[in-house]
Amino acid sequence: MKKLALLAPLAALMVTTSSLSAADFKGSGASFPYSVYQAWIGSYHKATGTQIDYISKGSSAGIKDMKARAVDFAGTDAPLNPKELAEAKLYQFPGVVGAITMSYNIPNAKKLQLSRAAIADIALGKVAYWDDKVITAANKGMKLPHEKITFVHRADGSGTTFNFTYYLSVISPEWKTSFGVQKELNWPGDHHVGGKGNTGVAAQIKQTPYSIGYVDYADAKENNLAMATVENKEGKFVAPTLKAFQAAAAKADLDPKKDFFAAIADPKGKDVYPIVAATFVLVPVEAKEMDKKVTAFYEWSYKHGDADASKLGFVPLPNELTKKIETYWAEKGIK
Amino acid sequence: MEKLFKTVSFMSATLVMILLASIFISLFNSAKPAIEEFGFGFIAGKEWGVEVPIENPVSTVVATTAEKKVEVKPAENDNSLESMLGGGNDDIPMRTIFGGFIPIVGTLLSTLIAMAFALPIAMGIAVFLAEIAPKQISNVVGIAIELLAAIPSIIFGMWGLFYFAPIVQSFVGGYQVSLLTAGLVLGVMILPFMAAITRDSMRTTPDVLKESAYALGATKFEVIKDIIFPYSKAGIIGSVILALGRALGETMAVAFLIGSVFSLPSSINSPTVSIPVAMANSFGEATGMKTSALFYLAFLLFIISFAVISIAKFYFLRKDK
Numbered sequence: 001m002k003k004l005a006l007l008a009p010l011a012a013l014m015v016t017t018s019s020l021s022a023a024d025f026k027g028s029g030a031s032f033p034y035s036v037y038q039a040w041i042g043s044y045h046k047a048t049g050t051q052i053d054y055i056s057k058g059s060s061a062g063i064k065d066m067k068a069r070a071v072d073f074a075g076t077d078a079p080l081n082p083k084e085l086a087e088a089k090l091y092q093f094p095g096v097v098g099a100i101t102m103s104y105n106i107p108n109a110k111k112l113q114l115s116r117a118a119i120a121d122i123a124l125g126k127v128a129y130w131d132d133k134v135i136t137a138a139n140k141g142m143k144l145p146h147e148k149i150t151f152v153h154r155a156d157g158s159g160t161t162f163n164f165t166y167y168l169s170v171i172s173p174e175w176k177t178s179f180g181v182q183k184e185l186n187w188p189g190d191h192h193v194g195g196k197g198n199t200g201v202a203a204q205i206k207q208t209p210y211s212i213g214y215v216d217y218a219d220a221k222e223n224n225l226a227m228a229t230v231e232n233k234e235g236k237f238v239a240p241t242l243k244a245f246q247a248a249a250a251k252a253d254l255d256p257k258k259d260f261f262a263a264i265a266d267p268k269g270k271d272v273y274p275i276v277a278a279t280f281v282l283v284p285v286e287a288k289e290m291d292k293k294v295t296a297f298y299e300w301s302y303k304h305g306d307a308d309a310s311k312l313g314f315v316p317l318p319n320e321l322t323k324k325i326e327t328y329w330a331e332k333g334i335k
Numbered sequence: 336m337e338k339l340f341k342t343v344s345f346m347s348a349t350l351v352m353i354l355l356a357s358i359f360i361s362l363f364n365s366a367k368p369a370i371e372e373f374g375f376g377f378i379a380g381k382e383w384g385v386e387v388p389i390e391n392p393v394s395t396v397v398a399t400t401a402e403k404k405v406e407v408k409p410a411e412n413d414n415s416l417e418s419m420l421g422g423g424n425d426d427i428p429m430r431t432i433f434g435g436f437i438p439i440v441g442t443l444l445s446t447l448i449a450m451a452f453a454l455p456i457a458m459g460i461a462v463f464l465a466e467i468a469p470k471q472i473s474n475v476v477g478i479a480i481e482l483l484a485a486i487p488s489i490i491f492g493m494w495g496l497f498y499f500a501p502i503v504q505s506f507v508g509g510y511q512v513s514l515l516t517a518g519l520v521l522g523v524m525i526l527p528f529m530a531a532i533t534r535d536s537m538r539t540t541p542d543v544l545k546e547s548a549y550a551l552g553a554t555k556f557e558v559i560k561d562i563i564f565p566y567s568k569a570g571i572i573g574s575v576i577l578a579l580g581r582a583l584g585e586t587m588a589v590a591f592l593i594g595s596v597f598s599l600p601s602s603i604n605s606p607t608v609s610i611p612v613a614m615a616n617s618f619g620e621a622t623g624m625k626t627s628a629l630f631y632l633a634f635l636l637f638i639i640s641f642a643v644i645s646i647a648k649f650y651f652l653r654k655d656k
Contacts, residue, residue: 060621060622061620155594156617157616184616186383192596194606194616195595196591200496203497204496204511207500208511
C-alpha cells in the first residue's frame with residue numbers, strides 16, 4: 001500500500017504532462033527542411049490558429065515513427081519507393097526544394113568555378129592540391145595556390161549527404177559504382193574531416209584555409225561562406241542563387257504516378273543550378289481526416305509560404321508541381 | 336517512520352541495480368544480430384560500413400555474368416534513384432561489414448589524453464585550494480571550479496570548435512578537429528570534478544595528524560606527500576573514477592571536436608572517431624545491421640567503462656591495505 005501511495009504523485013505528473021501537448025497534429029523527421037517547416041508552422045498558426053509540432057530527428061527516425069504510427073506526418077529527404085509505400089500503407093508528396101552549395105575557403109580566391117569532373121574528383125579524394133589541372137582548367141586567369149585540399153563532409157547521417165551523393169552518382173560513374181547514394185559513408189581520400197551537422201561543416205570550412213565542403217544554401221549564406229559556381233548539365237557555370245534554384249525546381253521531374261519517387265539533382269536547362277534536392281512528406285493511408293489537416297497545412301504553405309522559404313534559402317515549389325500534388329491528394333481522398 | 340526510511344533507501348539502491356541490469360540486457364539483445372554476425376572479430380575489425388562481396392564462389396560467378404549483361408545498357412541513361420541506392424553493384428551479392436577497432440581506440444586514446452592533461456592540474460588545484468591558498472582566494476577559486484563543472488557539454492563543444500581548435504592547430508599543426516583537440520577539451524571538462532572532490536577529501540585530513548607532522552619537523556611538501564595524500568587516497572581515486580566515467584562516455588563536445596573520420600589516427604593531430612560519437616552521428620539514420628552494430632559498440636563501451644573503473648578501483652584500493 002505504501003509503495004502505491006509513493007507512486008501516485010508520479011503517475012499524476014505523467015498524466016498531466018501528456019495532456020499538456022496540445023498540438024493539433026504532430027510530425028517528425030528530416031532536419032534539412034526543419035527551418036522552413038518551422039517558419040511555415042509559425043505563419044500557419046498566426047493565420048489559422050492551428051498548432052503543429054514538428055520535431056527534427058532525421059529522416060530515418062521520422063520514417064520509423066511514421067511506420068509505428070507515432071506521428072501524424074513525417075518528413076524525409078530520401079523518398080520511399082512505391083513498393084515500400086504500399087507495404088507501409090503511406091502516401092508521399094514533396095514538401096519543399098532546397099539547394100546544396102560547394103562552399104570553400106581559399107584566401108583571396110573570390111570566384112571559384114568547379115567543373116563536374118572537379119567536384120567528383122574532390123569528393124573521391126583523387127585531387128590533392130588546389131592547383132591541379134582538373135580545377136585550374138575551369139578557372140583561367142585565377143591563380144590557385146599549391147596547397148592541400150581539405151574536404152569537409154557531414155559526420156552524422158543526413159539528407160544533405162543523401163542528396164549530395166545522389167548528385168555525385170549522376171555526374172560520376174566511378175562514384176556510382178563505388179559508393180552510390182547514401183546518408184552516411186566512409187569518405188574516400190586521406191585529407192578529409194567530418195563536421196557535426198551543417199553548422200559543424202560550415203564552421204570548419206570557415207576556420208580551415210584551403211578547405212571545401214558541401215553545405216546547404218541556408219547555412220552557407222548565414223556563415224558568409226564563399227560558394228563556388230558549378231557547372232550544370234549543359235556545361236554552363238551557374239552561381240548558387242535563388243533564381244537558379246527556381247529554374248532547377250521548375251525542371252524537376254516528379255511523377256505523381258510513382259508517388260513522386262525521385263531525386264531531382266542535375267536537371268536539364270541552361271540557367272539551372274544543378275545541386276538541388278526535394279524533401280518529402282509521408283502521411284498514413286488510413287487516417288484520411290487527419291491527412292486532410294496535414295495537406296491543408298501544406299496547401300496553405302505552397303500558396304503563402306514563398307516569402308518564408310526564400311528568406312531561408314529554400315525554393316517554393318513551382319505552380320505546375322503544386323497542381324500535380326493537389327490532384328494527387330484529391331485522387332487519394334486526402335485533400 | 337524507521338521502516339519507511341529503510342524501505343525507501345532500499346528501493347533506491349535496488350533501483351540502480353535493476354536499471355543497470357536492464358540496460359545491460361537490452362543492449363545485449365539489440366546488439367545480438369551483430370554479435371552473431373561478427374563475433375569477437377568485431378573488436379579487432381578495422382572496417383566500418385564497408386561493402387564486401389559475399390564469399391560464395393558459385394553465386395559470384397553467376398553474378399559476374401549477370402553484371403556483364405547489364406553493362407550493355409549505357410550507364411548514363413540510368414539515373415533513376417532506385418538504381419543508385421547503396422552503390423551500383425546490385426548484381427553482386429554484397430554484405431556490409433562492421434568492426435569496432437577504430438572507435439574503441441579513439442575512445443581510449445581521447446580518454447588517455449584527457450586524463451594525462453587533467454590529472455596533474457587537478458591535483459595541483461586541489462593541493463593549492465586545500466593547503467596553500469588563503470581562505471578568501473580558496474573560496475573564489477573553488478566557486479570558479481564548481482561553475483566550470485556546471486557548463487553544459489554542448490558549450491564546451493562549440494567553444495572548442497570555434498576558439499580552442501584554431502589555437503591547438505597553430506601550435507601543433509595538422510587538423511583543427513583532431514584526437515588532440517578532443518582529448519584536451521575533454522580534459523578541461525573533467526578537471527573540475529577531480530579538483531573539487533580531491534580538495535574536499537584532502538580537507539577531511541584531521542588537523543591533529545598534520546600538526547603532529549609539523550611538530551616533528553616535516554616541511555609543507557612532506558606533509559602533503561606523506562600525510563594528506565595517503566589519508567585522502569580513497570577520495571582521490573573516487574574522483575579519478577568519476578572523471579574516467581565521464582571522459583569515456585562524453586558525446587556532445589567530442590562529436591564536434593574529434594573529426595568523426597573512421598580511420599586510425601596517424602598522429603595525435605589527425606581526426607578519428609570514438610564510440611559515443613559514432614553512435615550520436617549514425618543512430619538517427621541507421622537501419623538493420625548498422626543499428627545492431629551500433630548497439631554492439633554501446634555494449635562494448637559499457638564493458639570497457641566497467642572494466643576500466645573496476646581495475647582502477649581494485650588495483651589502487653587494494654595496494655592501500
